[in-house]
Amino acid sequence: MSAREAMIKRMKDLPSTHLLGTGTPMCAGCGGLEALHEVYDVLGENSVFVNAAGCMTLLSVYPFTPFRGSWLYTAMASAPAGAQGVRDALDILLEKKRVTKAEDLEVAVLTGDGAAYGMGLSATSGAIERNLDFLYLCYDNEGYGNTGQQYSGATPHAAKTATSGGPRGFAGYKKDLFAIWVAHKPAYVATVVGAEPLDLARKIEKAKQLTGPRLIIALAPCPPGWGYDPKDSVDIGRLAVRTGVWPLKEYVDGKVVHTKIPHPRRPVEEYLSKQGRFAHLFAPKRNEALLAQLQAKVDAYWAQVSE
Amino acid sequence: MSRQLLTGNGAAAWGARLARVDYVPAFPITPQTEIIETLAAWLETDTMDGRLVTLESEHSMITAAGAAAATGVRVFTATSSQGLLYAMEMIYTVAGWRAPFVMINVSRGLAAPITLESDHNDIMAARDAGCLQIHCATCQEVLDSTLMAYRIAEDERIRLPVIVNMDGFYLSFTREPVELPTVEEANGFLPPFDAENVVFRASAPTSQAVAVLGGSPYSYFRYEHHLAVLKGNEVYDEVAAEFAERFGRRHEAVEAYRSEDAELLFVMTGSFATKAREAVDRLRDSGVGIGLLRPRLLRPFPETRLRELLAGKQAVAVIDQNLSMGKGGVMHAELASALYGQPDMPPILASFVGGLGGRNISAEEFFEIAKVLQTAVAEGKTPPPRLLYTRDELREMRKLQAVAQVEREELGGGR
Ligand SMILES: Cc1ncc(C[n+]2csc(CCOP(=O)(O)OP(=O)(O)O)c2C)c(N)n1
Numbered sequence: 001m002s003a004r005e006a007m008i009k010r011m012k013d014l015p016s017t018h019l020l021g022t023g024t025p026m027c028a029g030c031g032g033l034e035a036l037h038e039v040y041d042v043l044g045e046n047s048v049f050v051n052a053a054g055c056m057t058l059l060s061v062y063p064f065t066p067f068r069g070s071w072l073y074t075a076m077a078s079a080p081a082g083a084q085g086v087r088d089a090l091d092i093l094l095e096k097k098r099v100t101k102a103e104d105l106e107v108a109v110l111t112g113d114g115a116a117y118g119m120g121l122s123a124t125s126g127a128i129e130r131n132l133d134f135l136y137l138c139y140d141n142e143g144y145g146n147t148g149q150q151y152s153g154a155t156p157h158a159a160k161t162a163t164s165g166g167p168r169g170f171a172g173y174k175k176d177l178f179a180i181w182v183a184h185k186p187a188y189v190a191t192v193v194g195a196e197p198l199d200l201a202r203k204i205e206k207a208k209q210l211t212g213p214r215l216i217i218a219l220a221p222c223p224p225g226w227g228y229d230p231k232d233s234v235d236i237g238r239l240a241v242r243t244g245v246w247p248l249k250e251y252v253d254g255k256v257v258h259t260k261i262p263h264p265r266r267p268v269e270e271y272l273s274k275q276g277r278f279a280h281l282f283a284p285k286r287n288e289a290l291l292a293q294l295q296a297k298v299d300a301y302w303a304q305v306s307e
Numbered sequence: 308m309s310r311q312l313l314t315g316n317g318a319a320a321w322g323a324r325l326a327r328v329d330y331v332p333a334f335p336i337t338p339q340t341e342i343i344e345t346l347a348a349w350l351e352t353d354t355m356d357g358r359l360v361t362l363e364s365e366h367s368m369i370t371a372a373g374a375a376a377a378t379g380v381r382v383f384t385a386t387s388s389q390g391l392l393y394a395m396e397m398i399y400t401v402a403g404w405r406a407p408f409v410m411i412n413v414s415r416g417l418a419a420p421i422t423l424e425s426d427h428n429d430i431m432a433a434r435d436a437g438c439l440q441i442h443c444a445t446c447q448e449v450l451d452s453t454l455m456a457y458r459i460a461e462d463e464r465i466r467l468p469v470i471v472n473m474d475g476f477y478l479s480f481t482r483e484p485v486e487l488p489t490v491e492e493a494n495g496f497l498p499p500f501d502a503e504n505v506v507f508r509a510s511a512p513t514s515q516a517v518a519v520l521g522g523s524p525y526s527y528f529r530y531e532h533h534l535a536v537l538k539g540n541e542v543y544d545e546v547a548a549e550f551a552e553r554f555g556r557r558h559e560a561v562e563a564y565r566s567e568d569a570e571l572l573f574v575m576t577g578s579f580a581t582k583a584r585e586a587v588d589r590l591r592d593s594g595v596g597i598g599l600l601r602p603r604l605l606r607p608f609p610e611t612r613l614r615e616l617l618a619g620k621q622a623v624a625v626i627d628q629n630l631s632m633g634k635g636g637v638m639h640a641e642l643a644s645a646l647y648g649q650p651d652m653p654p655i656l657a658s659f660v661g662g663l664g665g666r667n668i669s670a671e672e673f674f675e676i677a678k679v680l681q682t683a684v685a686e687g688k689t690p691p692p693r694l695l696y697t698r699d700e701l702r703e704m705r706k707l708q709a710v711a712q713v714e715r716e717e718l719g720g721g722r
Pocket residue numbers: 053054055056075076077111112113114115116141143144145146147152
């Protein structure tokens with residue numbers, strides 16, 4: 001463990017200066033923005049965020065930006081390719097001594113789940129296979145949020161979205177992007193959530209010290225998309241971890257390690273019942289079968305995790 | 308200066324090499340591959356100093372090209388046909404970033420049906436993207452235009468991508484003698500890229516390509532972009548004049564061949580215009596007062612120059628190697644809009660579509676087009692648009708259809 005990483009051990013070790021500006025057009029209680037704040041504090045302002053179409057695109061609206069560092073909006077599918085262009089250009093400039101090392105930037109991709117799990121997946125796969133030195137932050141609000149929360153490849157089974165409004169909700173299952181990324185054997189992969197800031201900061205700190213592709217999926221509770229009051233965002237994030245729905249883990253040196261194993265694991269119902277998108281599981285009548293199925297899926301996941 | 312036999316693709320690669328490009332994001336597609344293979348070989352042997360990266364698609368390739376140019380390095384890329392269409396979202400996007408770089412498009416017909424051979428529907432699809440376009444007719448022009456394109460793209464009045472177009476097969480794979488400038492000569496003409504303050508640096512944070520709210524700022528940036536492309540007319544002429552002075556080769560925005568004393572004119576772009584040129588000579592021999600105009604600059608559209616060259620003429624045949632379904636030849640419509648209502652413009656502006664998917668346009672067809680123009684002048688009436696196709700071709704086509712029908716019946720699928 002390096003010196004810098006060792007520095008973040010307790011909550012009081014978290015950075016006390018907050019780098020990302022306020023007054024953005026994100027919704028109150030946006031879990032994606034919460035995670036971005038925490039990531040940015042650790043990553044620092046010597047960075048350029050290469051963004052894909054999604055809610056966060058509206059962070060930088062002419063002539064304002066909350067970033068102290070740089071920003072480049074690309075399109076929905078190709079933010080990792082934008083990172084490739086910026087990284088390659090900086091490397092060329094450094095090699096040819098046309099800029100000094102002090103001018104170098106950490107290149108970070110910022111996209112939603114729609115881009116990460118779907119449209120941009122081939123661009124990400126390409127960037128990893130080319131061993132691009134970049135950090136990818138996916139804020140996963142489990143749907144196409146910016147367009148009104150239609151289901152995406154990240155939507156969990158049974159969730160109601162703008163395009164899965166029937167009595168059983170979304171028929172598909174959340175894609176395992178963590179596993180897809182890990183299969184590429186990149187330098188680092190981790191899951192985080194803004195509601196667990198210590199775990200998040202330690203992971204970003206670790207990622208910062210590695211080179212190569214470093215990929216982070218942040219579960220991003222989304223008040224309008226998930227149907228709950230903005231003040232409950234942190235609770236919902238915590239419950240996602242404590243019920244085992246959102247396993248906190250990292251892949252490094254060829255191994256997957258769980259960084260926070262919930263003990264005791266709370267029933268999944270506690271997480272589901274707080275969100276409008278799962279209300280049909282409880283009213284007008286409890287859907288026992290579906291609830292049991294969702295619990296069993298989480299149980300099965302943790303059964304194969306060795307402690 | 309030295310002389311070499313080069314294909315159009317080879318000339319494009321030499322253009323990039325002499326422009327000392329830093330970065331080549333690439334993706335293979337026939338008939339463009341020779342360009343990136345040539346550059347890859349030079350870069351791998353350190354004959355050239357730079358970096359080639361193969362992306363996983365043209366969409367990503369253009370994103371990387373724009374992003375690298377926006378970080379301040381000189382970028383070269385190349386594509387064709389399906390690749391250009393696959394990249395189209397990003398062609399528009401990076402033009403909006405005002406990211407200067409040069410892309411070669413090796414023109415090839417678009418699917419469906421899929422083909423490898425040339426026409427201009429691919430490059431016409433990029434017409435409104437906000438890049439400048441230079442269309443070439445010879446391998447020499449490909450090399451020269453690539454060098455000129457960097458000067459224009461990087462000019463502070465422009466700062467936009469420039470696409471240099473050549474025809475697949477007819478130019479890309481045809482060897483012609485090409486005068487190669489020396490490194491010193493090329494350097495004298497093209498200084499290093501100065502991105503000024505539009506870069507990503509730790510000491511100077513910037514936001515590029517940000518969103519806007521509302522139609523007013525959006526319109527402002529779009530109008531600015533349009534005006535910058537229009538400025539391309541002036542900048543092109545300056546750059547072409549300096550190029551001619553240094554290298555002795557003048558590449559006008561519109562090449563005029565035997566047009567001064569002509570009453571009738573062919574208007575064409577690309578390598579097939581050399582066929583029109585030969586036809587002009589033969590027609591002149593038999594006493595027909597005809598000439599040829601070949602716009603090299605397609606964006607901006609050199610309207611003023613075309614009006615000057617066409618003033619007082621009797622009839623024009625625009626031969627489009629593209630087809631806008633439900634409308635017709637694209638350049639015909641563009642020229643009509645440039646000429647309509649202007650004083651002293653030719654009363655007859657006829658449309659011909661030909662050369663799709665590499666189909667030849669024969670000398671006889673050019674003669675026939677000239678005859679149609681003469682009749683139109685005599686009758687004072689613009690003829691209806693024509694899709695060039697011969698009786699022989701149609702007979703061959705009917706044979707293919709008959710075979711297809713037999714095959715279908717053999718396989719039990721016939722009706
Ligand atoms: C090529 C393309 N298709 C569709 C869109 C419309 N669009 C904009 S944002 C968005 C949703 C993106 O979803 P996600 O990546 O999850 O980000 P979120 O909106 O949830 O923040 C979509 C579909 C687009 N911008 N580009």
